[in-house]
Amino acid sequence: MKNQQPQNWRKSTYSQAQTDCVEVADDAATALIRDSKAPNDGVIGMRREAFNAFKARIRGEMTADA
Known part of the structure; x- marks a missing residue:
């Protein structure tokens, strides 16, 4: 995916003090x-549903079977 530049890139509140982290932006x-x-080395994009499932998984809200 080409490096899109939305204006709302943000870091997790858990990683604000860290330097090794990812940023997320919403694009429709x-x-x-x-x-x-x-930030200029590329962007990974995923559908909102997939991203929400990813977040739930890393938060421990979803099992591997779901």
């Missing part, structure tokens, strides 16, 4: 993810 029905240390 898509979540965009990039490396905060290398």
Whole structure:
């Protein structure tokens, strides 16, 4: 995916003091993810539903079977 530049890139509140983290931006029905240390090196995009499932999984709200 080409490096899109929405204006609302943000870091997790859990990683505000960290330097090694990712940033996320909303782009309509898509979540965009990039490396905060290398923001021009590319963006990963995924559908909102997939991103929400990803977040639930890493928060421990979803099992591997779901």
